[in-house]
Amino acid sequence: MIRGNDPILLTPGPLTTSLTTKQAMLRDWGSWDASFNRITLSICKDLVEVVGGGADYACVPLQGSGTFAVEAAIGNVVPRDGKVLVPNNGAYCARIVKICRYLGRAVVDLPVPEDQPVTGATIAAALDADPGITHVAQVHCETGAGVLNDLTGVAQVCQARGKGLIVDAMSSFAALPIDVASTPFDALVAASGKCLEGVPGMGFVILRKAVLEGCAGNSHSLAMDLHDQYSYMQKTTQWRFTPPTHVVAALRAAIDQFHQEGGQPARLARYTENCRALIDGMRSLGFRTYLPDAVQAPIIVTFHAPADPAYVFKAFYEATRERGYILYPGKLTQVETFRVGCIGAIDANEMRNVVTAVAQTLTALGLHADLARRRLAA
Numbered sequence: 001m002i003r004g005n006d007p008i009l010l011t012p013g014p015l016t017t018s019l020t021t022k023q024a025m026l027r028d029w030g031s032w033d034a035s036f037n038r039i040t041l042s043i044c045k046d047l048v049e050v051v052g053g054g055a056d057y058a059c060v061p062l063q064g065s066g067t068f069a070v071e072a073a074i075g076n077v078v079p080r081d082g083k084v085l086v087p088n089n090g091a092y093c094a095r096i097v098k099i100c101r102y103l104g105r106a107v108v109d110l111p112v113p114e115d116q117p118v119t120g121a122t123i124a125a126a127l128d129a130d131p132g133i134t135h136v137a138q139v140h141c142e143t144g145a146g147v148l149n150d151l152t153g154v155a156q157v158c159q160a161r162g163k164g165l166i167v168d169a170m171s172s173f174a175a176l177p178i179d180v181a182s183t184p185f186d187a188l189v190a191a192s193g194k195c196l197e198g199v200p201g202m203g204f205v206i207l208r209k210a211v212l213e214g215c216a217g218n219s220h221s222l223a224m225d226l227h228d229q230y231s232y233m234q235k236t237t238q239w240r241f242t243p244p245t246h247v248v249a250a251l252r253a254a255i256d257q258f259h260q261e262g263g264q265p266a267r268l269a270r271y272t273e274n275c276r277a278l279i280d281g282m283r284s285l286g287f288r289t290y291l292p293d294a295v296q297a298p299i300i301v302t303f304h305a306p307a308d309p310a311y312v313f314k315a316f317y318e319a320t321r322e323r324g325y326i327l328y329p330g331k332l333t334q335v336e337t338f339r340v341g342c343i344g345a346i347d348a349n350e351m352r353n354v355v356t357a358v359a360q361t362l363t364a365l366g367l368h369a370d371l372a373r374r375r376l377a378a
């Protein structure tokens with residue numbers, strides 16, 4: 001975890017990467033170069049292995065940020081006369097609803113409170129109420145508040161009822177366990193710059209091969225045609241259009257480090273420790289978490305903003321940044337919050353340093369994190 005003097009990103013992607021990952025970008029690659037194309041193929045193989053997909057699943061990489069890959073998954077997997085159920089407990093679920101509307105796919109927007117997880121029972125009830133639904137689009141960790149949804153419960157309901165399942169595992173892939181044996185899905189989307197700890201610029205969709213074959217001719221968009229990207233790669237080993245070469249090289253290095261660390265269980269253990277150190281430290285300063293611990297994923301933590309009337313996020317952000325740490329604004333509609341990511345090439349010591357930086361920021365700005373509670377107690 002050797003770094004330079006840049007501030008530490010406590011944001012859920014882009015995030016802080018290791019020096020080894022950054023160094024992997026110090027070379028230019030040609031898109032026809034066989035050694036580059038071998039890297040792409042090796043990455044795809046490794047990504048399928050992360051979910052135990054074996055020979056039944058394939059990974060299709062796609063240029064762009066994570067949303068491009070989510071949009072591609074919906075546009076390829078859901079037929080034009082399909083109907084998508086989106087259990088909506090946050091900003092990234094809401095984005096999927098928007099994507100469906102852009103693509104002209106019928107959508108059922110099912111509101112779920114932002115501090116509560118989606119469960120198999122939530123989905124079963126919605127499917128009972130509307131037999132016309134063909135697919136469920138489920139966000140695994142809703143990065144808006146940081147809630148962990150019950151993906152396995154949802155997948156089992158979808159399988160039992162013969163419904164397609166598209167998973168947005170953007171902020172959970174490689175950190176939280178996902179195995180196709182217990183959590184079968186049609187398509188799962190994630191990206192290079194999240195828990196794999198690569199740099200941003202490449203999304204990917206892991207699809208059941210039988211589903212991928214059925215996608216031929218379904219895409220609304222040439223650039224996002226996953227079936228075409230896959231067939232072309234199978235035939236030529238190349239990307240259809242200019243590949244994000246440096247991103248791919250960095251991802252190869254990041255996946256090697258992921259394996260060296262001990263894969264998904266080790267990554268989850270580190271992020272869980274990061275999250276614990278952060279929450280314990282922030283609570284000792286008087287901050288309150290938005291979510292109860294039972295539904296908190298160890299990915300990103302939403303804290304209530306200090307109740308002090310002098311608090312302004314921008315000043316708080318700037319003062320913490322001066323101390324070396326970049327926080328993230330809240331993404332909730334009803335309450336004022338800020339977020340702190342636990343992911344990236346950082347460890348629990350770093351999280352304790354973050355808490356010290358926040359304590360210094362409170363003192364420097366003359367703020368009290370727990371003013372509301374003190375007033376109540378008085």
Ligand SMILES: Cc1ncc(COP(=O)(O)O)c(C=O)c1O
Pocket residue numbers: 012013065066067068070092139141142143168169170171191
């Ligand atoms: C759950 C989830 N879905 C989708 C996205 C969108 O990814 P991007 O901002 O890379 O387009 C994010 C980004 O953090 C996310 O956390």
